[in-house]
Amino acid sequence: MRVAVLSLSSCLGCQYVLLSMEEYFYTFIGENAIPYAPFLLDQKELPEVDLLLLEGTVRHGDDFRRLREARQKADKLVALGTCACFGGVPGLADLLTEERMMRMRYGEGAVIEGAPQGVKRLLPVDAYVSVDAFLPGCPPPEDLLQGFLKLALSGTLPSRLGATVCSECGVTSPPRTREGLRRLLSSVPEAGKCLLEQGFICMGPLTRDGCNALCPSSYGVPCGGCRGPCDEALLPPFQDLKGETLRRMERATGERKEVLEREIKDTAHSFFRYCLAEPLLRRRRPGGTATLLRRLGGEGRR
C-alpha cells in the first residue's frame, strides 16, 4: 500500500510511537511505499495514497488546508492519536477564546506577517472531514498501533468500539477509607488498590481500554483518560464523565457529590483533560461541556 503520515498541530508523540515499533517498523517501511511523511523524508507535495495517518489538530487555516487535501488524496484517512480523535490536551485551549489567548500571548493588536487565520474553537478532525478509522491514545501504545496497522494494511479498518480501562485494571478493592477527596500532591495511594475507591479522581470507568491500564494498574496513578471517552460517554443515553465519576467517588469517600464538586475546582483539567473539544460532549445539560466552557471562557464564546 501507499501510506502517508501527516502531522497538523501536534506534539509528534504519535510519530515517535511509529518509530518505536521495533521490528515491525522495518516490515512497515519494507512492505509499503511511503511517498509522503515530512518528519522522515523530503517529499513536499502529498500525492494520492491508499492510507493516510493523520496526527494532531486543526489550529489555523494552513492546518485546515492540509487536512482537506489529505482527505481528497487519501483513499482511507486514519485519525491517529487522541488529538485527532477527540482534540486531546490541546483542546483545553477552548477554555479561553482564541482572540483572548492571542491577545494575552502577543499583546493588543499585534501583527504577525504571514500568520494564517486561527480557528475559533478546537475540534477533532472528523468535525471537518470524514474519517475512516480512529486510533486514540496519548500516544497509542506501540502494540495497539502495530495491530491496527496490520489490519489496516490488509484492507480492514478496525472499529473503535471497546470496553473501559477498568476492564483491564488489575487492582483490588480497598476497604473504604472515607477520607474524602485525595490528591497525589499530598497523599500516597495504596499500591494495587482501586484509586477511585481511595478517593482519587480516576477516569478508568469511562475511558476506553487498550492501554492495559498502565497508569492505575502498573504504576498506581489515576487514569487521566488519555485514550478518550468510552462509547457509553459518547453515545446516547450519555454517561456524563464528570457526574458519573463524582457519583462513584461519593460512594467511595462518603463525601457528598456537591461537596466534591465544589472542592474540585479544575473540572476541565480533571474530567475532560483529553476531550474538551469533542462535540458529542458539548451538550447543554448537566455534565455537558457547553455550560462548562461558557462558565470558564471568561468572555463568553461566540
Next chain:
Amino acid sequence: MADLVIDPVTRISGNASIRLVRDEGGSPGEARLQAFGYRGFDLFARGSHVDNLVTLVSRICGGDSVFHQVAAARAVEAALGIEVPAAAGLLRELCMWGQLLERHAVSLTVHSLPDLLLPSSDPGLRNIISIHRVDEEVVRRFMALKSLGTLVLREAGGRAVHAVNVLPGGVVRPMGEERRSRLAEKLGEARSLLVETARLIKLLLRRNEEVVESLGEETSPCLALRSEGEMGLLGGRAVLFEEGAGERANLSLEELQASIEERNSPHSHIRVAEIREVGSVRVGPLARVNVYGGYGSELADAELEELKTQWGFPFRRSMLAHAARILEMIHAWEMITRLLRASPGEGSRATASPGGGAGTGAVEAPEGMLVYGLELDAEGTVKTLSITAPLQFNVGALERCLLAGARSAGEGPEGDRRAAVLLETAARSFAPCIPCALH
C-alpha cells in the same frame, strides 16, 4: 526578485517554513523561520490543580516530554519547598538521559544523517526509508541507538512517550534491582556502536567541510545550566559564556528567569527569547560543550579532543552540533550506566500540603535550556505559568545561519537550487523543536 520559500521544511520536528527575502538587487536580505499556531499551554494550565500539571505540559512535545515533566515538577517543588528523595532524583535523571539519547538519535539519524551521507544525491533518496531499501543493515544500526534511548525511557518512565512515572515530589515507582541490572547489561552492547557512529559523524563533517563553512560562524554567548563536575541536565545555576570574555554571568535559576526577555517576532508565532543586557544567546549541545569545555566522562572527552583540534574551540559552526549530539549520546550512555549501577537508596517521593508560592524549574532539554516559572495559590492551583523553550533562544542564531547559507549559495537558478538544500541543512543543524516553541 521573488522570495525563496521552502514549505514545509522537512525532516525536522514540527511544521515550519523558511522564507528568504531578497533585497532590490536580488541578493538575500533576510532569512526567516516561520511557524504558526500558538497552542496556549501556559494559559490553559492556569486553574489546573498541580496534580494534573505534569501530564498537561508533557503534551507540549512527545520528543521532549520528560524534560517538560521534570521542569514543571521542579518548579512546583521550588514553590512548595519539597525535598525530592535522592533515589527519585536519580531515576528522573535516568529518564532524561534516556530521552536525550532517543531525541538526539532521531535528529541525527532520521533528520540529518542523510544530508551528510548523500550530499549530492537526489533529495528523494536522502531519507532512512530509501537508504533502508539499499542497505537495511546501516539503518538498523543507527536506529538501534534510538531504540536504546527508548528502552531506557520505557523502563525508567513507564512508557516512552509521555512517561507516567514523574510527578511533583519525585517518582511514582522506583526501579527494582533486577530491572536495573538487566538494562545495564543491554546497555553494554551499545558502546562500540556509539564510538563508531561518533567517528563516522566526524568523518562526514570533514568530508562536508565546504557546507559546514558555508553556514557562517556564530559567536553569540552560550547559555547552559551548570552542575558540579560532569556535564549535567539539572544544574542549579545558569552560566553565560562568551568567547574572549569567559564566564559573563553566573545566575541562580530565579535570576535567570528574571533576566529572560521575550518579544514577538514580526514573522512567526515563535516568540524570541533573549537575556537582558546581553541579547541573543545560543543554547543546546554546542552551547553546552562551549560552556563546560568537556563532558566529564572519559569516552566522550576522548572523542572531543580530535574535534577541538580540527575545528578550533569554542565551536562556532552550527553543523558541529551534530558532532556534539553524538558526543552527548556517548556521555548519556556513560551517565545511564553510572546511574544504573549507583545504589539508589530509599524513597520514591515526598508529599506536601498545598500552599501558595512561586518557583522556577529549569532543565537542559536535548536542544537546550527549558525554563518553567509558576505561581500557585493556597489550594495548589496554578495561578500563572511561563514556559521558555530552547528554540525561542536559538531562533536568532538559526536565522543568522540561514542567511549565511543563502549568501554563500550564489545567484541564478543554480544558486536557488543550492540555497534550497543549504537552508534546510542549516535549519536541521539546530534540530529545532517547533511544538516546544509554540507551546
